[in-house]
Structure formats: C-alpha cells, structure tokens
Amino acid sequence: MLEISNLTHTYGSGPSAHNALDGIDLTVAEGELVCIVGPSGCGKSTLLRSIAGLLRPTGGQVVLNGSPVEQTPDNLAVVFQDYSRSLFPWMSVADNVSLPLRRKAMDKKQRKDAALEALEQVGLESAGAKYPWQLSGGMQQRVSIARALAYRPALLLMDEPFGSVDAQTREELEDLTLRVRGHHNMTIVLITHDIDESVYVGDRVVVLSKAPAGIVGDLRVDLPGPRDQITTREHPDFVHLRAEVGRLVRGMRSQPASASQ
Amino acid sequence: MKRVLRAAGRLWAVPVVLVVWELVTRAAENLSFPPPTTIAASMYEMWLTGPPERLWLTDAALENIPASVGRLLAGWVLAGVIGTAVGLVLGRRPLYFRFVDPLVQFARAIPPPMLLPFFMALFAIGPQMQINVIVFGIIWPVLINAAEGARHIDRQYVDTARVFGLSLKQRLFLLVLPAAMPKIFAGLRVSLSLALILMVISELVGSTDGIGFQLLDAQRSYDLPGVWGTIVVLGVLGYVLNSAFLAAERRVLSWHRTAKQTT
Known part of the structure; x- marks a missing residue:
C-alpha cells in the first residue's frame, strides 16, 4: 500500500547542503x-x-495506495511526538478529536459520536469536555491517538x-x-x-x-x-x-x- | 466575602487621598483647585439633576456621555475588526508583510492628533470625522500584534492542520485566529486606552457634543469645578472600560492563561 522508491532529500544547496535521505526504498x-x-x-x-x-x-517518490504523494x-493521519503542540489548547478534547472529521461528509452529531467512540477506545471516554492541558502527558498522547483513530486513515x-x-x-x-x-x-x-x-x-x-x-x-x-x-x-x-x-x-x-x- | 475584603484592602488609599485632597484644597483656597466636594456637587449639577422619569439624568448627560462612548466603541470595534483581518493576512503571508511593513511603520509613527486637520478637511466636523480619527489612530497596535501572532504560530500546529486537511477557512478560524488571540488582545487593550484619548481630542477640536466638548465648554465659561468634573468622568470611563476589557479577556483567553501555567 505504501511504496517508497529511491527517495532522497537534500536541505539547502552548495557547500552547506545537508543530505538527509540517501535513496530509500521501502514497501509496506x-x-x-x-x-x-x-x-x-x-x-x-x-x-x-x-x-x-x-x-x-528532492528526489524519488512516495506512492500511497497507487497514487503518488x-x-x-x-x-493518512500522523501522531506527532510533541502532543502539547499538536493538540489545540483552545479546543476541548472532543473538539480536537473531531477536528479532522470536518473534511469528511459527516454532520455535527456524527462527528461527535465518532470522537466519543475513539476516545472510548483509548480509555478517555469521560475526558471529552476537558481541555488538553488539563490532562497528563500520557493522556494527551492518547487523545492524539484517538484523533488519528477517529479519522480512520489507511495509513497511520x-x-x-x-x-x-x-x-x-x-x-x-x-x-x-x-x-x-x-x-x-x-x-x-x-x-x-x-x-x-x-x-x-x-x-x-x-x-x-x-x-x-x-x-x-x-x-x-x-x-x-x-x-x-x-x-x-x-x-x-x-x-x-x-x-x-x-x-x-x-x-x-x-x-x-x-x-x- | 474574601474577595470583597481583598478589594476593600486594595481601595483603602482612595478615601485617604480624597480626604487629604479635600483638606489641602480647602486650606489653599485656590480657584484652579476646587475641593473634591465642590467637584462632586458640580458633577451632580451637570449630569444628575434631570427629571426622575429619566433616572435624574440631565440633557447634558444623555447627550454627551452616550455620544462619546458610542464613537469610542464604534472606532475601537472597527479598528479591531479591520486590524485583526489585515494583520492575520500579513502575518501568514511574509511576502506581503515585507512590502507593507515600511508603510505600516510610517503610518503608525504619525502622532494621531496631527491627523485631525486633515480629517477635518476631508470629512465635515461630526461623528464620521471623529470615528475616522479614532480608527486611524488606534488600528496599528491591533494590526501589528495580529500579524506578529499569526506569524509565530508553532509549525507543528500548522503541520497538524495540513495533515488533517483543514480548508483555508477552517485554518483561519480554528487555528490562526485562536492562536493569535493572546497577541490580538494585547493590541486591543492598548488600542482601547488610545481610543479614549483620541475621542477626547477629536471632541475638543471638532465637535458639538460629547464629553470633550463639555470639557471645552466648561473651560470657556471659567467653570473650573465643571472642568474637573469632566476629567473625573473621563478617568472613571477609562477605568470601567479597562476593567470590562480585562474581564472579557479572562473569559476568552482562559485556555491560554491556564495552559501556560500547567505546561
């Protein structure tokens, strides 16, 4: 489903260029x-x-489910390392989880239910009304995972x-x-x-x-x-x-x- | 109860100053410095001797105070909306910002009262001219702060919005605006106090009503307690506006205050 072929990336150019990726081939x-x-x-x-x-x-390509990225x-969903800068502190936990569902054809009720279900799966069903900063670090990362789950991505x-x-x-x-x-x-x-x-x-x-x-x-x-x-x-x-x-x-x-x- | 006591504890200096002022001015008997009781009597005379069915408010009170406050708030809200909108766009588009920044710096360096002759020539004397002066004079702190706030949004917030495919509108209202909100509020607060100043100045030179006009009127008729009375009203007005603003800020930015404390 994921094919990476000959992926290279160089930051900058000239003598200060930094070569970060050198021909990565990977199939998942x-x-x-x-x-x-x-x-x-x-x-x-x-x-x-x-x-x-x-x-x-800068070189090579990534193909996801047959179409180049x-x-x-x-x-596709991402769970970042730094949960505190990935969850929006001005939104409640439930709003954070349902945030990516806005691009899907779902009404408000469906989004809310999907968010609640995802929070249940990570054991945070009662935290929906709280704000991320009211939770511990581990719980915040669970919220990030719930957000990714609610989105139902092909690749996480x-x-x-x-x-x-x-x-x-x-x-x-x-x-x-x-x-x-x-x-x-x-x-x-x-x-x-x-x-x-x-x-x-x-x-x-x-x-x-x-x-x-x-x-x-x-x-x-x-x-x-x-x-x-x-x-x-x-x-x-x-x-x-x-x-x-x-x-x-x-x-x-x-x-x-x-x-x- | 505790809060009331704490507030009383903070306010004890006010009666002390008033009593001392009263004693000193009575002893000095200088016409330019009437005692507070005389000022209070004159304020009562000016604004609170109307008919009971109008809550004892006089014509002067009903004409001047709402007119002034209305212009002040109209100018402030307009400046807030325009400044925020333009600032956010400039903050997210570094290229525009580089072109516009010198102009902004120039415009905001002009002392706003110096614009009065120009705006008086452009518009007739009246509310339109006054609101324009206020907007032009106070928009810069909001605009610059909004641009600053929008420019320094954490990259990971932006990445998150991109990964989850938020539309331009959603990014603006769910990410950029709230993330820049603390900065915008800092700008709005500066603008509010500037708006009060510009409101009075514009009324001193180009108005037929308003608190500033009443101040000028009292001064022209050598009514010094009246002059002091209007100054007191302006001070109270500034204090009330600032307190109301802080209360609103605490509500809107509760996430910001607490998030900063806990992480």
Whole structure:
C-alpha cells in the first residue's frame, strides 16, 4: 500500500547542503506495522514528513495506495511526538478529536459520536469536555491517538509517539497501539529511536543508518503470541532481535545467523 | 466575602487621598483647585439633576456621555475588526508583510492628533470625522500584534492542520485566529486606552457634543469645578472600560492563561 522508491532529500544547496535521505526504498504491505529505527538526527523525521506530504523530497517518490504523494494525502493521519503542540489548547478534547472529521461528509452529531467512540477506545471516554492541558502527558498522547483513530486513515504515521512520556506510560501506550491496531487492522509506520520499542511493537523493523539515511537492515519480527511487556521482552528471540537491531543502529555488521531476511 | 475584603484592602488609599485632597484644597483656597466636594456637587449639577422619569439624568448627560462612548466603541470595534483581518493576512503571508511593513511603520509613527486637520478637511466636523480619527489612530497596535501572532504560530500546529486537511477557512478560524488571540488582545487593550484619548481630542477640536466638548465648554465659561468634573468622568470611563476589557479577556483567553501555567 505504501511504496517508497529511491527517495532522497537534500536541505539547502552548495557547500552547506545537508543530505538527509540517501535513496530509500521501502514497501509496506496492507495491515503491517513497520517500525523505522535509527540513530538520532539520521533523517527519520525527514522521511516521515516526505511520506506525510509535508515536505517535497528532492528526489524519488512516495506512492500511497497507487497514487503518488504530492500534497498531504487525505487518507493518512500522523501522531506527532510533541502532543502539547499538536493538540489545540483552545479546543476541548472532543473538539480536537473531531477536528479532522470536518473534511469528511459527516454532520455535527456524527462527528461527535465518532470522537466519543475513539476516545472510548483509548480509555478517555469521560475526558471529552476537558481541555488538553488539563490532562497528563500520557493522556494527551492518547487523545492524539484517538484523533488519528477517529479519522480512520489507511495509513497511520507515528513520529516518536512515546518519546515524551515516562517509561510506564510508554509501555501502556505501546500496548494501546497494538490493541487498537488489532481492532482496526490499520497500516502503521512508527518512527522511533528506541530499539526495544521497535522490536516490541513492530511486525518489521527497518534500520536506518546515520545521515544521510539509507536502509541498513530490514528484519521481520516473529515473536510468539500476543505481545506482553514482561514475557515478550524476556523471550530469547526478542533478546536476540534487539541485539541485532542494536548492532545495525550502531553501524556494526550484522551476524549471519540472524532473523533477518 | 474574601474577595470583597481583598478589594476593600486594595481601595483603602482612595478615601485617604480624597480626604487629604479635600483638606489641602480647602486650606489653599485656590480657584484652579476646587475641593473634591465642590467637584462632586458640580458633577451632580451637570449630569444628575434631570427629571426622575429619566433616572435624574440631565440633557447634558444623555447627550454627551452616550455620544462619546458610542464613537469610542464604534472606532475601537472597527479598528479591531479591520486590524485583526489585515494583520492575520500579513502575518501568514511574509511576502506581503515585507512590502507593507515600511508603510505600516510610517503610518503608525504619525502622532494621531496631527491627523485631525486633515480629517477635518476631508470629512465635515461630526461623528464620521471623529470615528475616522479614532480608527486611524488606534488600528496599528491591533494590526501589528495580529500579524506578529499569526506569524509565530508553532509549525507543528500548522503541520497538524495540513495533515488533517483543514480548508483555508477552517485554518483561519480554528487555528490562526485562536492562536493569535493572546497577541490580538494585547493590541486591543492598548488600542482601547488610545481610543479614549483620541475621542477626547477629536471632541475638543471638532465637535458639538460629547464629553470633550463639555470639557471645552466648561473651560470657556471659567467653570473650573465643571472642568474637573469632566476629567473625573473621563478617568472613571477609562477605568470601567479597562476593567470590562480585562474581564472579557479572562473569559476568552482562559485556555491560554491556564495552559501556560500547567505546561
């Protein structure tokens, strides 16, 4: 459903030009949850902004559901890292969640119901009348997720979605993501710098190199059963994969006897 | 109850000053500085000796005060609407802003009272001329603040609006206007006090009614308690307008105040 071919992006020109993306090729299948992991400053956000149509890459193309992305596509939602600057503080939580539904053919009542349903799915059914700044950081990020869910996008992009919350909330939100994803069968691309998180959440982990970013690894995550914060993380395959991804991120050669394809 | 006590605590200086003023002016017996009681009597005489069915308001009160306040508010609202609209557009379009900015800086550097001769020549003496002077004199703080507020909207708010495909109109009313609102209110507050000044000045030179006209009238007839009385009314008017404005601001910008405190 998402095909990225030979994507390059250079900021500026001349001697001060900064090459952020260096020929990225990536295909994401319908219903997949792909984690993109890489060292900080490697161009992960540039990649995400190109997929979202917020930035016009200098080379290559992104094709979503058969049509090339030129402006922001109408079937795509983004959960940003910084929830406090993504939710509008002058609107109630329910209005924030129903905000993107204004472009759909829905009347006020339908929008309200859809927002409430989405808030229910993230466990915030009673917070609709509050304002975002009355909620904790973790709850605000749940609101962002609810907003994306209410929109029912074909592709959900998450840009370091759990980077600004504490460790415990982070685990809760990871499980929430897995749960709603199972419920909606959405395609998700999640960008993170956290190696553990990428292996825990993803069906696939794509590893980017330092800038200019290129793909240095593409590993399938085959972990048994539903993911669980304790048992999954102590599973030998998890430990092994995490080490493998860690090596790739640090730029070491991967070992031949790995789970990579 | 606590609030009443706190307000009383803040206001204790007012009677003290009044008593001291009364004593000093009575002792000095200077005609230019009548005691507060004389000023109050003259104010009562000027505005509150009308027939009971009109709440004792005199013709002068019913003519001058509403005329002045009406022009002031008309000018302020017009300047607020035009200034906000133009400011938001300029703020979101850096290219226009670069062309228009020097003109704006020039126009706002002109002391607004200096425009009176021009506007008096352009329009006849009367409300139209006065409102024009007020609008032209007070629009700049609103316009510049609105442009500033619209220009510095967080990129991620803008990205969010783009990702979720908000239309131009929705972006304007759901994102740009509310995000710039704190700045716009700061501009509106400056404009309100400027509007009071320009209202009086325009009435002093080109009017046949209004508080400023009454002030001039009292001065011409050497009615010094009357002059003081109109000055007091102007001070009270400014205080009331500012208080009403702050109350409105607290309501409209409650999200801003609290959001800033909690994050």
